[in-house]
Amino acid sequence: MFEAAIEGLVGVLQPEAFAFMCLGVLIGSLVGFLPGIGGPSTLAIMLPFVMTMKDPLLVIALLVGMDAVGNTASAFTSILISVPGSSGSQATILDGHPMAKNGEAARALSASFVASLLGGIFGALVLFASLPMLRPLVLSFSSPEFFILTLWGVSMVGILSGNAPIKGLLAGILGVFISTIGLDMKSGIERFSFNFSYFWEGIDLVLVALGMFAIPEVIDLAGRKGTIAKAEEFGSGYVQGILDCFRHWWLLLRTSIIGVWVGFLPGLGSSVADWFAYAHAVQTEKNRENFGKGDVRGVIASEGCNNAKEGGDYIPTLAFGIPGGTSSALVLTAFIAVGIKPGPDMLTSQLNLTFAVIWTLVIANIIATAICMIFAKPIAKVCFMPFYAIVPPVVAFVFIGAFAANFHTYDLTALMIFSSLGFFMRRYGWPRAPLVLGMVLGDKMELYLWLSYTRYGLEWLARPMVIVLILLLIASIVYPIVTARRNKRDAETTLAEA
C-alpha cells in the first residue's frame, strides 16, 4: 500500500500531470467564481477532449483537480455579492454576505478558504480510510431509508428556519412541488405543464437559485443605493479568519464529516451538503442568535462541508462505480473511457490510481486555496464599489446564467417569476433555503417513496433502520421547538425575577 501511495504521488507530481492539475484548478476556480456556469456543464464540455487522452493520470489530474476546487472559489461571489458561484456555496451567503456588509469580508473569505482547504483534505483522507468500512453500511440501505433521509433533509432545514418553522416546511413542500413540474417519464403524465412544452424538461435549479437569492439581493442593494459593505473597510480580520477555523475545529470536523457522508450517499450533491452542515451548526452550536447576521461559524460549516463532500463523492464512485453526484458521474464516464475500472480493481491492481485521486484532491485544494488567498484582497474590493458599478454586471451575470440553463428565452421568464417569488418571500419573512432544498431533493424523494411503496407496501415503515431514521427525524423536529420554548420560558422567568 505504501508503494502505491508513493507511486500515486510521484504520478501526479510529474511535470505533465502537475500542469494538467494546475489547469484543472484554474478552470475549476474560474467556473466556481462565475455564477451560472456550473461545474457539471464545464466537465461535460471537457469530456470530448479528455477522452482522447491516453494517460489515466493526466485525466485524473485534470478532472479531479477541476472538480475538487469549484466550491473554494465560489465563496467569493457568495460572500461578496450574495450570488452563489456554485450550488455548493448557497448556505455560505447566509452568514458570509452579512459579514461582508459588516466590513468583515477579509475574515469571511480567509475563513472560507481555510475551511475549504481543511475540509477538502479531510475528505481526501476519509476517501481512502473509509473504503473497507463503509461499504456494508451503504449496501444495507434501500429505498425506504433513502426516502426518510431525503424527508429528513427538507424538514430539518424547514423546521430550523428560526421563528418560522411552518413557513419553512411550507417552502420545502413548495420546492418539492416545483421539482415535480415536467414530464414524468415513468407514468408518461405531464405534471403542472399545462400543455406548455417548455415545462416538459422541468424547471432548472439554476433558475430557481438565481431568482431566490441573486435578484432579491440586487433589489436590496439597488434600493439602498450604497455599497455592498456598510462599513467602509475591507476588514483586518484576514488572519482572524484563519484562526477562526482552528478555534472552531470541532465544528469544522463535524461538518466535514457531514460533507463526506452526504457525498458518499449517491444522488445527494453539494447543494444538499452545505445546507445540512449549516443546519447542523445552527442546531448544535451555542449562542446561535448571530447565525444569519454574520457569524463566521456559518461560513466555516458550509465551506468545510462542501469541499469535504468531494472526497466522500469519490468513495462510491471508485469503490462501487456508483457516482455520488452529477460531477462524479461525468468524471466516472471519462475514467471508464480511458481504462480506469471503478470497483475492486481500484483497491488492488489500480490502487496507485486511487491514491492519485486522493493526492490530486489534496494538492488541488492547496493550490486553489493559495490562489484564492493571494487574490482575495483585490477581488474583495468589489465590496466597496458603488451600487451602480455592482448592480448592472450582477444583473447581466444573472441573466446570462439563467439563459445558459437551457438557452431558451423562457428561462428569463422563469427567472423573473422566481425572482418575484424570492422577493416576496424575503419581504414577508419566508425562508427561501427550504424551497431550494425541496427542489433539489424532490425527485429523489418521490422516486424513493414510490420504490418503497411498490416493493414493500406499507411494511417498509417497520424496517429497523427506517424506524431509527424516523425517530431521528422526529427528534430533529421536536428538539429545536422544545429548546426554543424552554429558552423562552427561562427568559420570561428571568424577567419576572428581575
Place this chain on the structure above:
Amino acid sequence: MVYGIERILFTSFVGLVMLGALFVAKDWPIRASIIIFLLGGVGVVLALIQLIIDFKAARVKEAKVQRPTFEVEALQHQGRWGSLEIWAWLWGLFFAVHLIGMPIALPLFVFLYVKLYGGRWATALILTAGTWGFLYGIYDHLLHVPWPKPWLAFLLPS
C-alpha cells in the same frame, strides 16, 4: 396593518398553490401523484395554521417580521418608490432582451444604468466592454450559444 394584510395574502397564495396542486393531481395515476398527495395534504394544513397565525399577528399589532435563522433580513421598502425602480429596470431589461436581443440589450443596460446613476464615463465604458467581452468571448466565440432572434428582427424588413 397593510403589511399584515400583504402577509395574509401571500400565505393565502401559498395555500391556494397547495390546493391547486392537489386538485390538478387528482386525476393522475398514483405513480405521478403520490408525493403531491402526501406532501400537499400536509401543506394545506400547515398553510391554514400559518394563516391563523398571520391573522392573529395582524389583529394584535403591526408585528415586526420575524427573521428566520436561515435568512438574511426581511426586505423593507425604501425611498419614495420602494423597490419599484429596480423592478422597472429588471422588467425593462427583460423586454429589451426580447426586443433587441441579449448581445445588445445587456451591454446597453449596463451602460445606461451606470451613466444614469452618476457613474463616470470610464466606469460605464469599462463595465460595458467587460459585459460585451464576456458575452462574445465565452458564450458566443467559445460556446457558440445560439442567441434567439430578437422581435425587432421579425418586425424590420431584412
